[in-house]
Amino acid sequence: MKTNQISVKVKGLAPIMFDKFYSQSKGDAARPPKDKFYLNNNIISLPVDNIWAFLTCQRTGCIRIFEGKAFMDYYRACQSFIRVTSSDFISLIDDEDKPIEFDDFKSRTYIYTTNVIVGTGKHISRNVISRPVLNLPWSAKFDLLLIENDAINIGKLKGWIESGGILIGLGNGRPRYGRFVVVEWDEK
Numbered sequence: 001m002k003t004n005q006i007s008v009k010v011k012g013l014a015p016i017m018f019d020k021f022y023s024q025s026k027g028d029a030a031r032p033p034k035d036k037f038y039l040n041n042n043i044i045s046l047p048v049d050n051i052w053a054f055l056t057c058q059r060t061g062c063i064r065i066f067e068g069k070a071f072m073d074y075y076r077a078c079q080s081f082i083r084v085t086s087s088d089f090i091s092l093i094d095d096e097d098k099p100i101e102f103d104d105f106k107s108r109t110y111i112y113t114t115n116v117i118v119g120t121g122k123h124i125s126r127n128v129i130s131r132p133v134l135n136l137p138w139s140a141k142f143d144l145l146l147i148e149n150d151a152i153n154i155g156k157l158k159g160w161i162e163s164g165g166i167l168i169g170l171g172n173g174r175p176r177y178g179r180f181v182v183v184e185w186d187e188k
Helices: 048-056 063-081 152-167
Strands: 003-012 042-048 082-084 089-093 109-119 123-136 140-149 180-187
Touching: 003 152, 042 048, 048 063, 048 082, 048 089, 048 152, 063 082, 063 140, 063 152, 082 152, 109 180, 152 180
Parallel strands: none
Antiparallel strands: 003 140, 003 180, 042 089, 082 140, 089 140, 109 123
């Protein structure tokens, strides 16, 4: 089987929103917006799992959106034949390829606050949520490993990422936030 190492650079088309996972059992639902960023030494980052979710999320991932009823076949193939080989966190970078540092909501970042309806039936309530957002311009570089197989070849993977960048996006609040275009695709 052919193995492909791919270096990808994406450039944001929309600001990117964050909502870092936390354990609700700790009772910190009112945590400050800064704590909802993924910060790696004060650099705004995405966990590698965000790229993985972009590809494979069962509700809104590329394979669910683009492959429809064949989703589970592609899901299994993705689990077996695709790896994100970048480090645990992918630093977001500016137009000069420099990592973007958190600026304490002064210029590059802001807080988006809105009402959301949660619950079902008689247990519906309104909650106010606040999410941190990184303004444009932002980009990200990450590396993939693809072992070609009967279901996924290099063209299909590239198509998912290119189309998914427009239709799905990265981060939270997708696709309004986090949309991107692929600006570099280097196969090795």
